[in-house]
Amino acid sequence: MRNFFQFEQLGTNYKREIIGGLTTFLSMAYILVVNPLTLTLQSVPDLPDSMRMDAGAVFVATALAAAIGSLIMGLLAKYPIALAPGMGLNAFFAYTVVLTMGVSWQSALTGVLISGLIFIALTLTGLREKIINSIPAELKFAVGAGIGLFITFVGFQNAGIIVNNDAVLVGVGDLTHGNTLLAIFGIVVTVILMTKGVKGGIFIGMVATAIVGMVAGLIDTPKGIVDAAPSLAPTFGAALDPLFNDAGSIFTIQMLVVVLTFLFVDFFDTAGTLVAVANQAGLMKNNKLPRAGKALFADSCATVVGAILGTSTTTSYIESSAGVAAGARTGFASVVTGILFLLSIFFFPLLAVITAPVTAPALIIVGVLMVSSLGEIDWKKFEIAVPAFLTIVAMPLTYSIATGIAIGFIFYPITMMIKGRRKEIHPIMYGLFVIFVLYFIFIA
């Protein structure tokens, strides 16, 4: 096992990998609660039952998709990167596709399934790998740093530290609110542990926050430890129904748009996440992602499996960087995360303690770790500084990893060409320029 995962070469051991996998799981566990709430459109009252997915089935689908995706990633690509249904695409699935466009959730799942199959095809032809490896090193660092800002922003929001402000979009929240105070406690504890160089500081910080939350009465003590798993039957295989019974609802322009959006966002989000986490773990070689094809294959398989089980796009999670920060370096950590997701199906009552104030400190501190790649960018070269900077700031400001990548990648060939560095631009970067310009024209 140690040889299979190359523990020696990567300077790691079972303890680090297990703590890393556990930390990643705890950082991601919120999706088990959030995904069913989102996909069943809980925030929208008075919907006909037929428009709502079954919450129990979505919960099991979420846990199984995360488990299977993380296990494939760990065993096949051997990266410490775990997967689960992505936030952002789950909101797009529920609020845009089902609620606004009026597409049935079954057909929306078919859209996810088709986008996953196209993904596998792109991966098997090697095109996806080629695209990722054609991205210049400095933009890759920018993507990592931008995702760091994005994840910190998500953490601050979850903590209630940054809130909506109608006049200027964002503002400081009520810092005396119980959950916000608990999150601030978690941030301070985690910062102290990390500054002292305590291994697993992020994980210990989460445990301490959860315990203090329970003592303070902000987090309910779990009602039990184990419970029977809900039935998967209401969503299992529903993605295939429209293909056999209602093909007319699939072959429409509207569905084409939906499938392309799923495909586009997942493609570039995954590319950014894989590179950022691999960079952080020191696993990149000569600016290239080793075994990129396998990692991408694992990601696309997870989307297909997730769609059949009954969830929106399953993707590589940036929260994996919390596990890497806690010491994870190999696929063993992803196997640990995957097994925990599998077990979580029965341990649902225990998961109730993983609330937003518990996960927020981890997200914020992970952001600090991820922006360290800013130091690798040559800020004195304006032609590099502009696309790098725009990639970085656009991610939190547009709340989209993919949009940040798109903006930066549009500016890169422009500034490089004007500076007379045309020869350094990989031909694929021109192709991406055209695709991203079309993307903006399209979403406009």
Ligand SMILES: Nc1nc2[nH]cnc2c(=O)[nH]1
């Ligand atoms: N990379 C990435 N990480 C996430 N963590 C939670 N949701 C997402 C997502 O959609 N993409």
